[in-house]
Amino acid sequence: MDASILAFFARLPRQSPGSAAQTLTALGHLPELPPDARVADLACGTGGATLALAERLQAPILALDQAPEFLERLQAEAAARGLADKVEAVVGDMASPPVPARSLDLLWCEGAAYILGFDAALAHWRELLKPTGFAVVSECSWLVPNPGLAAKTFWYAAYPAMRTVLENIERAEGAGYELLATHTLPSACWAAYADSLEAGLADLATRGEALDADFVRALAKEIALFRNTGEEFSYVYYILARK
Template sequence: MNPEAFFTLYSDLPQFGPGSAACTLEALKRLPTLPPSPRVVDVGCGSGRQTLVLAEALRTRILAVDLHQPYLDQLERDARARRLDAFIETRQADMAALDVPAGSVDLLWSEGAIYHLGFGPGLRRFRPLLAPGGLAAVTECTWLTDARPAEAARFWTEGYPTMGTTPENRATAEAEGYEVLDTFTLPHSAWWDYYTPLLQRMERLRPTAAPALREVFTATEEEIALFRRHGDSYGYVFYLLRNRNT
C-alpha cells in the first residue's frame, strides 16, 4: 500500500482503528488503582483519541508516542483546543525502540497499534519498561470463534497471519511475564466509530483521487465489507495486564 496515499486518507481523522471513549474509560475502570502521579505512556497513539480521554480522566502527564509527526501535530492541536495540553507530551519515535527508562512506567496504553510488532513480540518489548506491578492496556484484533468464515480466514491469513484467539492471547501474555487481569471485546459500535468517518472522507476525496489513493480506497472498502459480513467472527479485544515482576 502506498504510504503517502495511506496518510492522505487518514489525515485529520478522529481515530485510526476501532475504539471509543466509552471503551477506553471501561478499560481504565477495570484496572487497579494507579499510584499517585502515575507515569503513563500511550504507545502508537496516532492522532490521540484515547490519549485525550486518558488525560481528561487521569489529570496526569501522559507521554504520547507515534512514528508519524503529523498525527502528533493533530493531537497537540486537539489537546490545546480541549485545554489538556498541560497533561500531554508528544514524542516522535518508533514503538519498537522506545527511549523510555526501564522500570519507569506505571501504565502503558496501546490501542490498535501492537499488531505492528505482533502481540507476543510487542508485549515482550513493552514489559521491561513497566515498573514492578506496572499495568498495560492494549487492544488486539482477535479471532472470536473457531468456526471462521473462509472469506474472513483468507483475508486475515494474508493481512495478519499471527492473529490469535482470546485464550491464545491470554496464554501468550502469561508466557511473556504478565498477569491477565481482565479482557473484553469491543462492541460493533466501536468499529463504526472508526469506519463511518473513514467512509465519509473517502467520498470527499474520491472526485480528485489519484490512482494510488483509489487503490487504498478499494482495499479499505473490501475491509469494511468483510466486517459487515463476518464481524461476529473477529474483533478487537482489550487485554488488561499487570507486570508480574513485583
C-alpha cells in the same frame, strides 16, 4: 506509508476501530493509579485514546507515534480541550520508545502491537513497567474457533498471526504478566470506523484529491467486512499486571 495515504488517515478521528468510551471501560478494570503516575500511549495515532486517558487520569501522558502528522492533530485537539499540559507528543518508534526501564505505571497501546508481533511487544514493553506497573494492549483476536470464509480470507492475508483470545492470554501470561481482565470491542465500533473511512473517501472526492486505486479497492473491501463483523473477530483489550 505513502504521503497521501498518511494524510488520509491523519484526517480520521481514529486510525483503528474504537472509542473514548471503550478506552475508559478498559481503564476501569485497573486499580487506582498513583497520583504521580507515569503513563505512555504507544503508537497513539491522532490520540483518541490519549485524550480520553488524559481527561480521566489527569496525569501527564507520553504520546508516541512515528507520524508527525498524527501528532500535530493530537496537539491541536489537546490544546482545544485544555489538556496541552497533560500530553507530551513525541515522534518515535514503539519498538524503542524514549522511556527508561522500570519507569511506567501504565503502558497503553490500542490496535498496533501486531506491528511488532503481540508476543514480542509484550516481552519488550514489560521491561518498561515498574514492578507494580500495568499494560493495556488491544489485539485483533478471533472470537470463534471456526470463522466464516470472508473473515478468514481477509485476516489470513492481512494478519496471519492472529490468534484466539485464549491463545493470547496464554502468551501474555508466558511473557510475565498476570491477566486482570479482557474487554472486547463491540461490533458497533467497527461499523463506526467503516463509516469514518467512507466519509474520508467522500471528503477526498470533494477536495478533488485521489488515492492509489489499489488502496481504494482494498479499503472498500475492509469497509464491507467491518460493517458485517458479526461475532467472529474484534479487538480485545488485554488488561495486564506485570508479575
